[in-house]
Amino acid sequence: MASRIIEFFGYAPTDMSEIARQARAGFYCPFIKSTCQKTLNNGEPSGVCTLKPSTSGPVICCPNRLYSDEYRILSDVAKVAFGGEVELFKGNLAKDGVVSEGKIKVAVFGKRWGKELRLPNRGKSGGYFVDWVLAQINEQGELVDFVAIEVQSIDTTGNYQEERRAHLGEDGFLGSSTAGFNWENVNKRILPQLIYKGHVLRRERLCRHGLFFVCPKPVYEKIRERLGGNLYEYALQPGSLSLMWYDIGQEVESGNIRELKAEGVFTTTVDQVANAFTSPSNLPKENVYRDAILAQL
Secondary structure (H helix, E strand, O other), X not given: OOEEEEEEOOEOOOOOOHHHHHHHHOOEEOOOOEEOOOEOOOOOEOOEEEEEEOOXXXXXXXXXXXXXXXXXXXXXHHHHHHOOOEEEEEHHHOOOOOOOOOOEEEEEEEOOOOOOOEEEEOOEEEEEEOOEEEEEEOOOOOEEEEEEEEEOOOOEEOOOHHHHHHHHOOOOOOOOEOOEEOOXXXXXXXXXXHHHHHHHHHOOOOOOOOEXXXXXXXHHHHHHHHHOOOOOOOOOOOOEEEEEEEEEOOOOOOOOOOOEEEEEEEEEEHHHHHXXXXXXXXXXXXXXXXXXXXXXX
């Protein structure tokens, strides 16, 4: 698959503004305000936020790209989950934090905001981290409700090294990369983890609004394609799974970052997803393997 890099250390790879050049020179991610955390096999920061295949629109391939606008996705989820305007506090500072009048106090647990919280792994050592936990705190400092958030983009396959080196050297790049996307991870990793974590969270008495999954629009579309068209929509409840998907906006002038656009929210239940995952409705026609064998004989 041919593709090209369209966001590189936060900016267009052809952006020659001073801020974009500094980001590339320092391997700086403007979304987390730190060194890029997406690394190559040699440990060097990748810097590739978004790729555009020749056959479709852009695909965000780094989850940190979704933390644009000062981690706006956390506020987006909190507003949906808790039903009002919110104010976010780092988890260890929330209890004593002073919330603005009319807003809901939310303690945030997650990387760069406070300690990540681990889910047990079926009694074995280790376990899964959830990316984020948002906890609603009342005026008395008591926990009254919480939700968990998973944030995923999509892993890449193939190679964009030559294009990346050209952009770092500001030499321009006239060809295309061979990088594509590992869509099979939707089946192997993303959906199984969402189902497992959703079941764990349903046993939590204070997790009244379930699990949220934040992802790029193409990932959401692949999930819906994999699960078929028969998912029912539900209200937020214990055991619900809410899919929230985002996309990048139109090209912008040099020195600016493209908008992160909220595209939609769909809430179903963990059971609906589990049933659709194990009993897919979009199978190919019967005897496809027989026909392939016969075609080669």
